[in-house]
């Protein structure tokens with residue numbers, strides 16, 4: 001559906017960012033997180049690129065996302081992080097479910113026996129995220145119980161960080177020590193080590209103790225660092241500056257209007273011209289994921305210059321002040337996110353303006369725009 005806004009995805013940037021992760025984690029495997037349509041970049045195309053680059057595992061949130069990847073011809077193991085509601089699909093699509101409690105393990109075991117199948121599973125433990133996973137003080141015993149259930153094979157152990165992006169490492173280190181305690185107890189009882197993965201992007205960049213056998217990055221693959229600005233350890237910083245954002249959001253100037261001083265622009269008259277003005281009407285709005293909080297509060301690139309958003313962002317349209325960009329013309333291509341000439345608008349810049357994080361900017365805008373794929377870098 002072409003609404004004007006286009007998300008241009010640079011697949012070579014994603015390959016480059018994968019290379020950056022590999023330089024940091026060396027021999028560890030990379031489980032590429034492609035949930036939420038690869039953070040708005042298009043899961044099928046991004047996954048094909050990553051698999052082509054040798055990524056051994058993909059991770060998604062939901063079974064439906066895994067089904068889309070299988071339908072796109074992707075054959076690598078897919079880890080389903082959150083739902084394991086539909087056991088048929090887990091077997092039919094050959095997925096690796098993440099089990100969060102004993103009950104789910106039992107149901108999978110029963111389903112596997114019925115199917116005369118052996119299902120590989122990974123089990124999540126809650127080390128302090130407070131969301132999903134085995135918790136309490138019987139975790140190691142429960143893992144042993146799960147490992148003995150017929151029809152299932154305990155092949156992986158994982159956990160998830162609550163705040164690995166902060167300069168204060170104490171809570172992340174506490175989570176790692178809890179994870180290590182469970183790993184040791186379980187390997188003692190089972191007499192074998194279990195393949196373990198814990199690190200999200202923040203921990204990939206800044207917490208080597210969390211790299212274990214594999215890492216599980218998302219946002220860095222798309223070219224953004226989750227680390228809090230003022231708190232980046234210097235080693236992480238060089239990797240961080242090496243990342244290349246993969247998404248550009250482009251649209252166009254639908255029309256330009258010449259209006260006198262004192263003219264209100266858009267809903268609610270929150271902007272009134274102070275001078276004779278040229279106002280550009282841009283084909284993007286909150287229905288395209290361009291947040292209404294950018295009203296009077298963001299910039300769009302036109303002819304390589306920053307044009308301020310004026311008035312409220314509408315459902316399908318946004319107005320910008322082009323008075324100082326004399327060369328701007330109707331039908332000009334504009335860049336809402338990404339580079340144009342020497343200027344650049346990042347998802348971090350927009351996130352600060354919208355009071356959110358780059359993840360939400362990417363999933364909102366990328367998720368709603370028609371996508372094209374390029375290999376630029």
Ligand SMILES: *Cc1c(COP(=O)(O)O)cnc(C)c1O
Nearest residue numbers: 033081160200201216217218219
């Ligand atoms: C989203 C997610 C990741 C990836 O997080 P990033 O911060 O994007 O690297 C890893 N593990 C789990 C369980 C997740 O939900």
